[in-house]
Amino acid sequence: MKAENRLATCASFSAMWDGQPLDRWRAGDGVSAYVGRRFSAHILEQPVAAEALLSDPMANEQGLLARFLVCRPASHVGTRLRMERDALAEAEIARFATRIRSLLSRELPLAENKRTELAPPVLPMSPGARAALVIFACEAETAQAPGGPFVGARAFASKAVEHAARLAAVLTIYADPDAVEAAGETMAGAIEIATFYANEAARLADAAVVPRDLAEAERMRKWLLETWNEPCIAAAVAAQRDPFKLTARTRKALQHLQEYGWVLRQMAKR
Template sequence: MNAPEPEPFVLEAPQPLIREMPDAEPYPIDALGPLRSATEAIASITEAPPALCAGSVLAAAALAAQGLRDVETLGGTRPVSLFLLTVAESGERKSTADKLAMKGVRDFEGSLRPDYYVARDGYDRDHAIWDKRKTAILRGADGDPAATRADLLELGPEPEAPLRPSIVIGSATMEGIIKHLPVLRASLGIMTDEGGLLLGGHSMKSENRLNTLATLAAMWDGSSLDRWRAGDGVASYAGRRFSSHILIQPSAAEDFLSDDLAYGQGLLARFLTCRPTSNIGHRLRLTHDADAMKKVEAFAVQIEGLLSRPMALADGRRNELAPPVLTLDPDARAVLTDFARAVEKAQAQGGVYEDARAFASKTAEHAARIAGVLTIVYDPEAMTITGETMARAVTLAMFYADEAVRLQNAAVVPAHVQDAERMKRWLLTSWQEDFISAGIAAQRGPFKLTERTRKALKLLEDHGYLVAANGAEVDGKKRKEAWKVVRS
């Protein structure tokens, strides 16, 4: 019997599987107050989106401020630490903008190194002597235990290694960070322009994922960080502060923003997340204001100055913080209270923040933290937050809340639609023939279950990316069930 002739097909314009995400709103740069000048200067030099530049500037400022003060919120005392997540394409000049914003931090690290190297050499000598004496004492322990105990008491505790001069952590694992906390300063930054390595690498493998998410959440909260290891025993580290800015490409961000566990653990809600509209293709000026670099230098000096101030350490501790609290003046409290009530109402059914309740529930706290950072940058000696500063912080927090809604709507995609999107990408980038069948797609496509593959292909047909072509030749054989791939 002759094989059936392919059924006729009509090519029509494909319909998007996933609705287009609306453009981001302009960043409220006026609300940055003392951080506006640096942000505008970096945006001028790099022509990167202002929201991207603002994220790097806010992160640098939070890192410099978090060791000096905590902040009063409507829910109690919190760190002024900020976590930021900026989604931007490759070529958006993320690295350049971040390098300019972090210059003061890097300069401060550089200023710590000479003293560290001297202290490390002294520690190496002292530790070698201590270790040799301890070995000699223990060698004679069997003869006179009482004398041994007295000798060990006289020897004293093991010398402490000097604190390392690095305060910025790149793509280290959470386990690695906690392991080294005894020799790290109390105020640290997790900053990387390769966010996919941090949020999609070893730390986020299935066996590490829950611990990584919980650790990041504890870092934002200012909670104690615990380490449980069979060989090392149990250790707990209190009084640490962490700020973070993770710059990540869209492909890696989509997985993180749609991660049910990250959402369920509340980690996503702790990030001030944005995806600015790209400037690629419109960066035609190629010059910048001659004063822009001077403003960047001034910001670097300001940040280095804040980092050089004595941190608010707990009594007798060298790397455990106990910061005094920035309180809210009556006007600031009124502004924050009104904002919190408005956000709460917007989370009701049909409200603006109904689909982003996790983030919205923390928006008032985000505003208080931002207000704390702006206050400290403006006046490191300040002990209260004003209503004017809180109003600025509320404007910034509202921008990130609206971004959370925009990105959440784009990230919440049903599993069968995600399958179809993956199949579409595979067909358009990896499959070279004009026709495809369910069997061949299951053998060579993104997933190997035939029924799952067939459902994805059917959805692509419904949206016009495929047209039924039963009887067409695929991979050298005529197939009863086949489709033509629409490539344009």
């Protein structure tokens, strides 16, 4: 994702997601083309790194981020009080792992006379599933209109229907790898998941456009309202107690609050 490589990287990942043949260029080997490949990515990022990517115009305009299911769970710090293992949760995780192993151990659907090219069968939708997807497509489209809930996340919302279809296929094969179609009930669940991620995309898009210094000023404002009971505050003193623990960041946050009228500057008496 360096500046000089970002465009090509985004285009390559998008092509992988779309199932297009992959080209590889090497000075010594020349050009190689790979077809019938499948690509999957699961990325965990710290908020600072994620916010930089989410606000990257290149990644957004190339449609790369719209191809990911992105979410930012709320922090559980301060509530992690369980010290013993949860037997029911461990049993559920073990059941899931067993199911995944059984699916991965199945014979791969390879193309005829090919050892490295996949040719999986098409999974059609039942009439009920198709009807539910059509309704969802209309809802996702109208939600992108001015004033709609997805106006700030149009890139993802435009692909929400495709996400729902893919999720329905995954859920169907997970339940029954020999299924011949995706059922309406499964599609309803997939649409619920796709809607969740569309809402997350809209929420994170709003957060990504807020500069870091303004976000820290808001964090300081909330901290002052919730914890500070004195009439005056100094950056050096607040830095010993505030969320940042750094005088420079504390002073900058207070300066922003002063600009917007949340705090008043008072000269020290001599």
